[in-house]
Amino acid sequence: MYKIKEAFYSLQGEGAHAGRPALFCRFTGCNLWSGKESQRMEAQCQFCDTDFVGTDGQNGGRFNTAAALMSHLDTLWPEGAAHKYIIFTGGEPALQLDDALIAAAKALQYTIAIETNGTRPLPSGIDWICVSPKVAAPLVVNEGHELKLVFPQEHLPPESFSHLSFDNFFLQPMDQSALPSDRIALEDTQTQTLRYCLQNPQWRLSLQTHKMLGID
Numbered sequence: 001m002y003k004i005k006e007a008f009y010s011l012q013g014e015g016a017h018a019g020r021p022a023l024f025c026r027f028t029g030c031n032l033w034s035g036k037e038s039q040r041m042e043a044q045c046q047f048c049d050t051d052f053v054g055t056d057g058q059n060g061g062r063f064n065t066a067a068a069l070m071s072h073l074d075t076l077w078p079e080g081a082a083h084k085y086i087i088f089t090g091g092e093p094a095l096q097l098d099d100a101l102i103a104a105a106k107a108l109q110y111t112i113a114i115e116t117n118g119t120r121p122l123p124s125g126i127d128w129i130c131v132s133p134k135v136a137a138p139l140v141v142n143e144g145h146e147l148k149l150v151f152p153q154e155h156l157p158p159e160s161f162s163h164l165s166f167d168n169f170f171l172q173p174m175d176q177s178a179l180p181s182d183r184i185a186l187e188d189t190q191t192q193t194l195r196y197c198l199q200n201p202q203w204r205l206s207l208q209t210h211k212m213l214g215i216d
């Protein structure tokens, strides 16, 4: 049984593929936070900007088989259009994404991407792996296409990842507007991030462009 919080067709807002039309499948649940606001400050990941609880979002639900889920998701792709691209996210997609779902997505000609916290092993066959490390959680996915670190995170300097086998290294300013107590404003995390990139040119700036555009 796959549990899906929501699914939508939008533009990839972040990282190396920013601006690319994509189908998003947001799985329910995460191993680093329950998703309950009352438990945020005890969570292993405390700055999450996403609601991944339940199956009640747009196009969300429970699906018994990979084929049933993929045929539901495929109705959201523009009819007849090629360049099919699906991004599995969450929550933590590595808790639910499996070989059967990869096969079902490939059967419908999708190129497959994942946004993961990197703490769980991944099935093979994913075309674009984006890992976003979190402070309290050791990485098991140490290679991929894109490492996208939310910045700044206390005790998690970018230098601790710069030697890993990723094709692209991004820093994404922490958006603290979702948090109950605003500790630093977004402008400040943006300024800190761009300063770090200018001083360390291995790293590129990733802005969450969908938030600027006011789209999903």
Ligand SMILES: C[S@@+](CC[C@H](N)C(=O)[O-])C[C@H]1O[C@@H](n2cnc3c(N)ncnc32)[C@H](O)[C@@H]1O
Pocket: 030, 047, 048, 049, 050, 089, 090, 091, 092, 093, 115, 116, 117, 118, 131, 132, 148, 150, 172, 173, 174, 175, 176, 178
């Ligand atoms: C909601 S997460 C879901 C996928 C996976 N659990 C992960 O953490 O990578 C999607 C992306 O948003 C990033 N993100 C989450 N909260 C953020 C915030 N407050 N500011 C900036 N990026 C954030 C994550 O680091 C990740 O790259």
Ligand SMILES: Nc1nc2[nH]cc(C(=O)O)c2c(=O)[nH]1
Pocket: 010, 011, 012, 013, 014, 050, 089, 090, 115, 210, 215, 216
């Ligand atoms: N447009 C858009 N791009 C995104 N890239 C990663 C997202 C995510 O929540 O995983 C996301 C998202 O939620 N919306």
Ligand code: SF4
Pocket: 030, 031, 032, 033, 045, 046, 047, 048, 049, 050, 052, 090, 091, 092, 117, 134
């Ligand atoms: S690991 Fe990802 S989904 Fe889980 S709480 Fe952190 S940012 Fe949110």
Ligand SMILES: [Mg+2]
Pocket: 049, 050
């Ligand atoms: Mg998001």
